Amino acid sequence: MNITDKVVVITGGASGLGGACVDWFVRHGAKVAVLDRRIPDPTADPQIVYLEADVTQADSVAAVMDKIAEQLGEIRVCINCAGIAPAGKTVGRDGALALDKFRQVIDVNLIGSFNVLRLAAEKMLALEPLDADGARGVIINTASVAAFEGQIGQAAYAASKGGVAAMTLPIARDLGPRGVRVNTIAPGVFETPMMAGLNEEFVKPLEQAVQFPKRLGRAEEFAKLAAHIVDNDYLNGEVIRLDGGIRMGPR
Ligand SMILES: CC(=O)CC(=O)SCCNC(=O)CCNC(=O)[C@H](O)C(C)(C)COP(=O)(O)OP(=O)(O)OC[C@H]1O[C@@H](n2cnc3c(N)ncnc32)[C@H](O)[C@@H]1OP(=O)(O)O
Ligand SMILES: NC(=O)C1=CN([C@@H]2O[C@H](COP(=O)(O)OP(=O)(O)OC[C@H]3O[C@@H](n4cnc5c(N)ncnc54)[C@H](O)[C@@H]3O)[C@@H](O)[C@H]2O)C=CC1
Numbered sequence: 001m002n003i004t005d006k007v008v009v010i011t012g013g014a015s016g017l018g019g020a021c022v023d024w025f026v027r028h029g030a031k032v033a034v035l036d037r038r039i040p041d042p043t044a045d046p047q048i049v050y051l052e053a054d055v056t057q058a059d060s061v062a063a064v065m066d067k068i069a070e071q072l073g074e075i076r077v078c079i080n081c082a083g084i085a086p087a088g089k090t091v092g093r094d095g096a097l098a099l100d101k102f103r104q105v106i107d108v109n110l111i112g113s114f115n116v117l118r119l120a121a122e123k124m125l126a127l128e129p130l131d132a133d134g135a136r137g138v139i140i141n142t143a144s145v146a147a148f149e150g151q152i153g154q155a156a157y158a159a160s161k162g163g164v165a166a167m168t169l170p171i172a173r174d175l176g177p178r179g180v181r182v183n184t185i186a187p188g189v190f191e192t193p194m195m196a197g198l199n200e201e202f203v204k205p206l207e208q209a210v211q212f213p214k215r216l217g218r219a220e221e222f223a224k225l226a227a228h229i230v231d232n233d234y235l236n237g238e239v240i241r242l243d244g245g246i247r248m249g250p251r
Contacts, residue, residue: 001076006076010035020220035116061119065122078139079226117171133233134178143186145247152250176236188242
């Protein structure tokens with residue numbers, strides 16, 4: 001699907017990987033709506049519509065989708081980048097991990113992604129197809145390599161991202177007959193505000209574990225893959241690692 005003039009909804013677009021997608025898609029002629037619980041100050045680009053919502057909330061995300069369709073037009077692309085990554089061992093210094101902490105990560109990363117994509121897909125299915133194949137839209141989720149090799153302290157995060165990876169194929173099967181493709185990017189370790197919060201003692205070994213190039217990923221490299229997924233009509237139902245060949249160790 002050609003990006004130009006398409007309406008692209010990007011969750012988590014106020015920061016990091018989502019922010020890089022906002023820049024890339026705007027530069028390539030898309031109309032971008034950012035859905036984030038934190039909206040940047042109004043000095044931002046007038047080509048971008050910012051809407052405040054929490055991805056876990058059914059009603060407010062539905063209202064935001066209506067508003068985007070009204071203000072920008074037909075929603076053709078949805079990129080789920082909103083996420084959180086708090087760490088905590090199953091049993092740590094202060095005892096067993098609080099169940100609410102585990103639940104919150106699942107709520108934002110897994111249920112939040114599903115909430116947004118189900119409502120975006122509902123809009124897409126109501127649209128006319130764009131081509132002879134019957135293409136109506138594209139959905140991109142963000143998992144993590146932690147879905148496959150979560151580190152010590154990542155039980156909740158890995159479970160949430162494993163869920164995102166696992167739901168990719170069944171959702172692609174649900175929506176494929178109506179012309180919507182669904183893919184998930186599983187990034188390695190990227191330089192973003194999220195990773196800036198991680199202790200240097202954890203980051204250094206991670207950098208060393210990358211095969212090549214021996215550095216953290218750049219947010220623009222994530223945006224380029226998202227743009228390629230939109231552009232390439234034959235990519236569907238797949239979880240794609242974007243990680244410089246890293247396989248994370250236990251710590
Ligand atoms: C974002 C992406 O998608 C990409 C990625 O995934 S990048 C990878 C990100 N990786 C992470 O975020 C790693 C997450 N893990 C962590 O940050 C840490 O493991 C953690 C914060 C969860 C725990 O760190 P920690 O507190 O230093 O370790 P922990 O072992 O619990 O405690 C340190 C000390 O307390 C002691 N301790 C731990 N549990 C204890 C208990 N139940 N009773 C008594 N003492 C205990 C330990 O013995 C340890 O002492 P020693 O060092 O002398 O052995
Ligand atoms: N940075 C990295 O190394 C990696 C990141 N990821 C994933 O990529 C995604 C983006 O991460 P980063 O850009 O690094 O993080 P970030 O912290 O820079 O940005 C995340 C954005 O999501 C928003 N957000 C969080 N919870 C929300 C909620 N409930 N509702 C609405 N918006 C919410 C935040 O306000 C923020 O703008 C996350 O899902 C993360 O788990 C995956 C692998 C590696």
